[in-house]
Amino acid sequence: MNNFVFKNSTKLIFGKGTISSLAAEIPAGRRIMMTYGGGSIKKNGVYDQVKAALSQFSVIEFGGIEPNPTYETLMQAVALAKEHHIDFFLAVGGGSVIDGTKFIVTAMLYNGDPWEFMLNPSKAQHAMPFASVLTLPATGSEMNNGSVISKKATQEKLAFAIAETYPQFSILDPEVTFSLPKRQLANGVVDAYVHVMEQYLTYPSESMIQDRFAEGILSTLIEIGEKVVNDEPDYDLRANFMLSATMALNGFISMGVPQDWATHMIGHELTALFGLDHGVTLAIIEPSLLRATKEYKKTKLLQYADRVWSIKHGTEEERIEAAIDKTEAFYRNLGIKTKLHEYNIDNKSFDTIVDRFAKRGWKLGEKQLITPDVIREILNGCL
Ligand code: NZQ
Ligand code: ZN
Numbered sequence: 001m002n003n004f005v006f007k008n009s010t011k012l013i014f015g016k017g018t019i020s021s022l023a024a025e026i027p028a029g030r031r032i033m034m035t036y037g038g039g040s041i042k043k044n045g046v047y048d049q050v051k052a053a054l055s056q057f058s059v060i061e062f063g064g065i066e067p068n069p070t071y072e073t074l075m076q077a078v079a080l081a082k083e084h085h086i087d088f089f090l091a092v093g094g095g096s097v098i099d100g101t102k103f104i105v106t107a108m109l110y111n112g113d114p115w116e117f118m119l120n121p122s123k124a125q126h127a128m129p130f131a132s133v134l135t136l137p138a139t140g141s142e143m144n145n146g147s148v149i150s151k152k153a154t155q156e157k158l159a160f161a162i163a164e165t166y167p168q169f170s171i172l173d174p175e176v177t178f179s180l181p182k183r184q185l186a187n188g189v190v191d192a193y194v195h196v197m198e199q200y201l202t203y204p205s206e207s208m209i210q211d212r213f214a215e216g217i218l219s220t221l222i223e224i225g226e227k228v229v230n231d232e233p234d235y236d237l238r239a240n241f242m243l244s245a246t247m248a249l250n251g252f253i254s255m256g257v258p259q260d261w262a263t264h265m266i267g268h269e270l271t272a273l274f275g276l277d278h279g280v281t282l283a284i285i286e287p288s289l290l291r292a293t294k295e296y297k298k299t300k301l302l303q304y305a306d307r308v309w310s311i312k313h314g315t316e317e318e319r320i321e322a323a324i325d326k327t328e329a330f331y332r333n334l335g336i337k338t339k340l341h342e343y344n345i346d347n348k349s350f351d352t353i354v355d356r357f358a359k360r361g362w363k364l365g366e367k368q369l370i371t372p373d374v375i376r377e378i379l380n381g382c383l
Pocket of ligand 1: 036037038039041065066069093094096099138139140146148178181184187188264278
């Protein structure tokens with residue numbers, strides 16, 4: 001097991017009716033900016049619950065943070081927050097609103113154009129305090145410090161994370177997920193699943209606890225995924241889904257293990273160029289990536305086939321293929337198409353994507369073996 005340091009400063013408040021506990025969590029007298037998305041919280045009662053809980057505070061609202069939040073929109077929030085001397089931020093929404101708020105709180109304290117710290121994350125140092133009310137289980141943003149921001153002007157999608165971008169607390173009430181459309185539920189299941197795979201499906205590192213945690217989350221998502229997406233909302237299924245997504249990316253399963261993240265990095269390009277949902281990009285890229293890297297992921301792929309899919313028979317090659325096929329079928333059964341042609345995308349953009357990685361000089365994957373040529377091979381496998 002590799003050395004590691006673990007610290008996660010987010011307080012998790014989980015369960016039915018917990019939005020009402022908001023007021024007790026925010027220091028009295030704070031001037032709050034409440035950030036949210038395109039309006040789903042006004043239809044499902046979350047907005048009213050939050051406003052009622054914050055009735056004793058001075059609150060400025062900033063709505064309209066879009067899925068795949070943009071620098072252009074978020075800079076408007078920064079200007080408004082400065083104008084009103086805001087000193088606490090509350091994100092109410094899914095990963096996009098929470099990520100957008102992480103950018104806002106960091107930009108508030110940054111001297112210069114904040115896009116600089118997206119291009120060079122070591123430039124960001126401090127962030128103002130913020131918290132979240134999560135409405136969409138998927139990204140884990142409610143209990144991690146990562147943030148993924150897009151820039152319309154250049155069609156870029158980049159990530160940053162600093163120690164101060166952990167939410168101070170996050171409220172997770174599974175009932176608020178009852179209004180989610182099937183498309184977002186399916187995206188969320190895939191996103192959580194692939195987060196686990198990025199930290200699990202690499203090479204063995206004698207990380208027995210982390211492996212069993214990871215396999216537990218994967219098995220849970222397989223057990224409940226289709227029911228969550230297709231059946232009438234069930235509180236306990238939604239609670240397990242919500243906790244799975246949080247546990248998938250809050251640092252617990254990444255302790256001392258090698259990590260991949262190439263599926264995410266390539267997927268971000270498909271969102272940046274074609275606007276595909278984040279979860280969709282992962283369902284497209286990941287099966288092809290596993291096929292392209294199966295030689296050096298072999299030991300973990302066999303473990304995954306055995307423990308997660310109970311594939312016990314066949315040659316090593318057959319078991320690995322069967323596990324990848326089952327993974328792809330799992331995504332398709334959630335209603336997500338896994339091939340680019342099903343979204344009318346052909347190979348014309350591949351040069352642009354490959355060039356971007358070549359120019360950045362990034363070496364992707366747990367062994368840094370995913371070069372621009374391998375990225376092209378992976379993309380060809382997605383057609
Ligand atoms: O904007 P509103 O009207 O609120 O509607 C949203 C949005 O249209 C809707 N929604 C959210 N909660 C709802 C709801 N509709 C009905 N009922 C509810 N309870 O769902 C739509 C999608 O929301 P969004 O926040 O964009 O989805 P998600 O949570 O999947 O976030 C995706 C973003 O997170 C980034 C992705 O790249 C993408 O930009 N990620 C962030 C990560 C992190 N911070 O650690 C890691 C991830 O890998 C990911 O990259
Ligand atoms: Zn993700």
